[in-house]
Amino acid sequence: MNLYANLDLEREPFSNSPDPNFLHETRQHATCLQELEISLRLRRGLNVITGDIGTGKTTLCRSLLRTFAEDSEADIHLLLDPHFDTPEEFLRVILGSVSRLAPDPCMGLWELKEALKQQLFRLGMVERRLVVLIIDEGQKISLENLELLREMLNYETNSSKLLQIVIFAQRELEPMLAAMPNLADRINVRRRLVPLSLAETRRMILHRLQVAGSGDAAPQVSFSPAAILAIHLASGGSPRKIVRLCHMAMLEMLVRGKTRVGLLEARTAVRPGEGQSQRRRRAMALAVSAVLCLGLGSVWLAADPSGPVLGGGGQTARNALLQTAAPEPETAPSAAALPAATPEAAPLAASEPQSGVPAEPKTQPRPESHAAALAPEGLTLLPEREETPSTPTGLTLLPPRDQGPAVRSPIGRSPLEQVRPASLRVSAPEDGESQTGTRFRTVAFNTVGR
Secondary structure (H helix, E strand, O other): OOOOHHHOEOOOOOOOOOOHHHOOOOHHHHHHHHHHHHHHHOOOOEEEEEEOOOOOHHHHHHHHHHHOOOOOOEEEEEEOOOOOOOHHHHHHHHHHHHHOOOOOOOOOHHHHHHHHHHHHHHHHHHOOOEEEEEEOOHHHOOHHHHHHHHHHOOOEOOOOEOOEEEEEEEOOHHHHHHOOHHHHOOEEEEEEEOOOOHHHHHHHHHHHHHHHEOOOOOOOOEEOHHHHHHHHHHHOOOHHHHHHHHHHHHHHHHHHOOOEEOHHHHHHHHOOOHHHHHHHHHHHHHHHHHHHHHHHHHHHHHHOOOHHHHOOOHHHHHHHHHHHHOOOOOOOOOOOOOOOOOOOHHHHHHOOOOOOOOOOOOOOOOOOOOOOOOOOOOEEEEEOOOOOOOOOOOEEEOOOOOOOOOOEEEOOOOHHHHHOOOEEEOOOOOOOOOOOOOEEEEEOEEEOOO
């Protein structure tokens, strides 16, 4: 079943198999492949190619095999897993591959070496054949088997080596070669593959699409520059990772019914669960915000029902004002307990009758200045009349810090204040004038929030 038939693709462009047809010969890959071919045809012996995981070593190995596939004078032997417990097992596998015969199980290490040497002389000197041993996953070779490979390089004539060896390995082999300088000196071609650049990544993607296309027609599918950049950054230039991410991005493109891989498909390929994670994080953030709002609202109401504007003074300040403005009704009020805004308050309180008989009015000295103390909630000066109005009118003085609405109510007065409220003389009578001047009473207001 061809999932890409509607896109004019004959096969999958981003297969994870090391198909040499899809090898994009970057400068390093093309140079490495040419140097290996020259070294093998000149019979120069040992060659080592190292690189990080997914840099294209296996695909390069398959391309090298295909290069010598049509050469009738070459015998190519591929060893995919060079890990063996003993050197005898390693030699027995190589001898069986070269001679195409199963060695005698009773043969020891020395006998296996002699049999391999005779086979190589027969093939190289008599039949004039090119014998090549290619080892993949070379980092699995033990130090003892590396020493055997060094000894095999001694099977040579005056002009050439009888056995050509190519090792493709990860970088774990490099310290092992550094520990064996007698083997490292015999290496003819030694290359380390590095990740691709952004331009090489783009050319690699386009090359694979063209190879997978049907005939000379250009494929309908394409990758946007932003998608190529995202794939390159996520893969770090590793060809294997590039192939995997491009495959996943194309699947996402097919699901969305598109023919172009954009940034959204590339990001979905890089982070498959990113969309669901973002939705979960958004829902969690909303839930946390709701809980914080409820918690702050509860703290705000519990601290002061009046809120931070009207209740800035707190309950303690209001209680203190109530105790100052309105004494307890069961205790006899004194002159000191009444609010005294001016020095005339004390004489007025002292002139209260003791037996219910009004006292003779006395002439009060004219004060030099008149002062009034403002309570935290404000002070209202009203002219004293025969009938106290139900709604006080006058001038309300508020402290500058109070910017809230004027929601205020008068505090209830004590019985004594209802009989004779505390008075504040605004103007003193002249000599010979009546003492019935205009009086103002002090009324305190309390801020209410409930």
